[in-house]
Amino acid sequence: MTGLPGKFIVFDGTEGCGKSTQARLLRQRVVDDTSLGLSADDVLLVRDPGTTGIGEKVRAILLDPANAEMAMRCEMLLYMAARAQMMVQSILPALEAGKLVICDRFVSSTLAYQLGGDGLTAADIRAVAGIAIRGRWPDLTILLEMPAERSMARVRRDKDRIEQRPIAYHEQVLRNYLAQAAEEPDRFRVINADREPEAVQEDVWRVVTEFSQES
DSSP, X not given: OTTXXXXXXXXXXXXXXXXXXXXXXXXXXXXXXXXXXXXGGGEEEEESSOSSHXXXXXXXXXXXXXXXXXXXXXXXXHHHHHHHHHIIIIXXXXXXXXXXXXXXXXXXXXXXXXXXXXXXXXXXXXXXXXXXTTTOOOSEEEEEEOOXXXXXXXSOSSOOTTTTSOHHHHHHHHHHXXXXXXXXXXXXXXXXXXXXXXXXXXXXXXXXXXXXXXX
């Protein structure tokens, strides 16, 4: 898979669908496969929001249930602010150095979770995102699809501010994700996540292998 260095891969999906697990498994598999020639230093794993000192502080504000009064536009802009810092501090330098970047969530999350709130349109979100990420969109987004009821059942009991929203909200989030995948089939790959992690990982590996060969 010689096409992986300098590429930007995102895992996304609803709460509890296994994004973080699959991102970690992919990173480890890439590093362990000696035929790829990529060491641990050649593969950067980040989470959005977070990763940087500033990003982690913003993440804490966003997910704190005490901040129930937060307006959706404020929410969207905070996500973008954390993302902007992660891009300039972590992702862009890694890509410029020829590293593979694997990201747990990205702009696709904002287009799923904040779309329609307080009148926000996809055009609004993309316009702000373009500034925050300096126009560097992911090369591949792996969408892990799982029914909202199934994925939310996996979420821990001490739910964060977003996880506490009603099931109807999370069902709409999934529909928003699938709409993105339908609109951008060249960049999105949808994988059934309602299975054992090992089975999901095999499909992830197949998708990444095909992507590498096409790059």
